[in-house]
Every structure is written in structure tokens, then in C-alpha cells.
Amino acid sequence: MVDTVPTADAGGLRERKKQQMYRRLSDTAIALFVERGFEGVTVAEVAAVVEVSKPTLFRYFPTKEDLVLHRLADHEGEAARVVAGRGAGSSALEALREHFLAGLERRDPVTGLNDAPEVLAFHRLLYGTPSLLARLHAHVERDEAALAAALNGGPAGLPRHLAAGQIVAVRRILAQENWRRILAGASADELRPEAVAAADAAFTQLESGLAHLE
Structure with missing residues (x-):
């Protein structure tokens, strides 16, 4: 019988991928906002550049402002x-x-x-x-x-x-x-x-x- 219980390594990998997506979405959004202004970029455009759906983006960042403030989260x-x-x-x-x-x-x-x-x-x-x-x-x-x-x-x-x-x-x-x-x-x-x-x-x-x- 195959053991289907997730290992600690699998859990760690999922968390790393989750953090990578947070960073990718935030970095992409900030680059677009710097180039075109905060009001000049929609959340849908950020999602399209990262190639995720808008609902997926909102699961990571509930508001547009969160995409920017994420950079300060560690502080x-x-x-x-x-x-x-x-x-x-x-x-x-x-x-x-x-x-x-x-x-x-x-x-x-x-x-x-x-x-x-x-x-x-x-x-x-x-x-x-x-x-x-x-x-x-x-x-x-x-x-x-x-x-x-x-x-x-x-x-x-x-x-x-x-x-x-x-x-x-x-x-x-x-x-x-x-x-x-x-x-x-x-x-x-x-x-x-x-x-x-x-x-x-x-x-x-x-x-x-x-x-x-x-």
C-alpha cells in the first residue's frame, strides 16, 4: 500500500512555491505600477502577466494595495x-x-x-x-x-x-x-x-x- 500522508518535505515545498507566487505577483505588480502608475494598471493586467486567473490572484492578495504592501510585510x-x-x-x-x-x-x-x-x-x-x-x-x-x-x-x-x-x-x-x-x-x-x-x-x-x- 502506498503511503499517501504528506511528508514534511512535501509540505515545505508547497510553502516555498506559495511564497514564490506571493513574491512573483508582488514584484510584477510593483514593476507595472512604477512604470504606469498605481491607477494605470488593473489587477486583471497583473494576473495576465503572471499567467494566473484574477480569482487566483485575489486568493493571495485580497486588495490591489496588498500587492505593494507585501514588500513591507516582513517589517x-x-x-x-x-x-x-x-x-x-x-x-x-x-x-x-x-x-x-x-x-x-x-x-x-x-x-x-x-x-x-x-x-x-x-x-x-x-x-x-x-x-x-x-x-x-x-x-x-x-x-x-x-x-x-x-x-x-x-x-x-x-x-x-x-x-x-x-x-x-x-x-x-x-x-x-x-x-x-x-x-x-x-x-x-x-x-x-x-x-x-x-x-x-x-x-x-x-x-x-x-x-x-x-
Whole structure:
């Protein structure tokens, strides 16, 4: 009798193929949106290029905006994960500072310190499309809520949400300033020392105002 129980390898293969389809659909859509504008491309056109049906595409991405926001999916809740996974003796802000500085060092696009043409094109698409900005705002709110839940020190509830909001805002503003400077003509390598100094100063200011966080 043939064993028909799926193996772990078979399950892993299915998951890899699923993730490949997510990436293929998202990358194809973003390329089309960058070329012709978000409103200039239909979901049906994206599906046709990838050679899947429109219902199949919607099983992966329920909305058109999801095709773009998928690129940020791995970063949602990132600050909370950094805080939750920090080493013994490291405060939340120390861990977040080191994480942001490491992102600058590797030119992580979410730090804004990346001058690759495709990254700049994605940022223009994201920040130049109202419906994507609205979805990005929801992404930020979820990040704040997750970070507030991960923080220790001081009273729970509103104070921790306020602290989380300040931390998320600082990370966002640092990234946007780096992106703005690069759009103005600076290269990522040229800007790096200033970006590191600005991040250090910003986190030092946070630490003085949020000294109660553990």
C-alpha cells in the first residue's frame, strides 16, 4: 500500500512555491505600477502577466494595495520583535538603537539609506499614492500597538502606547529624512556618517525622555 500522508518535505515545498507566487505577483505588480502608475494598471493586467486567473490572484492578495504592501510585510512588528528578543541587560531603547544602526550599515531600505534606483522608485510609488499611504498608516498603527505590548517599565496602557508612538515616529522620521536627502542628490555612502550621527542623537533624546523603559 502506498503511503499517501504528506511528508514534511512535501509540505515545505508547497510553502516555498506559495511564497514564490506571493513574491512573483508582488514584484510584477510593483514593476507595472512604477512604470504606469498605481491607477494605470488593473489587477486583471497583473494576473495576465503572471499567467494566473484574477480569482487566483485575489486568493493571495485580497486588495490591489496588498500587492505593494507585501514588500513591507516582513517589517511589520519588527520593533516589537527586537524588544522581545533583546539580550539580557539590554534595554528596549538600546536594542532598538543597535537594530537601526545595523540597518543603516547594511543599507536596509526601511532606514531610507539606500540609493538603489528600484528602491527609490518603490518609495515614490508608496508615498505618492493616497490609497497606499492610507494603508501604510494602518501598518504604522499596528507597529505601535505591537511595540507597546512588548515594552516593559512604567505603567501599562496609555503611557506605553505614548512611548511606542514616540519610538515609531523617530524611526520613521529618521528614514524619511535619509530618503529626502538621497532624492536631493546625496549618495547613501556620502550620507551614512550623518545618518548614523542623527540616529544616535535621536535615540539619546528618546532615552532621556523615556528613562523608565527597561
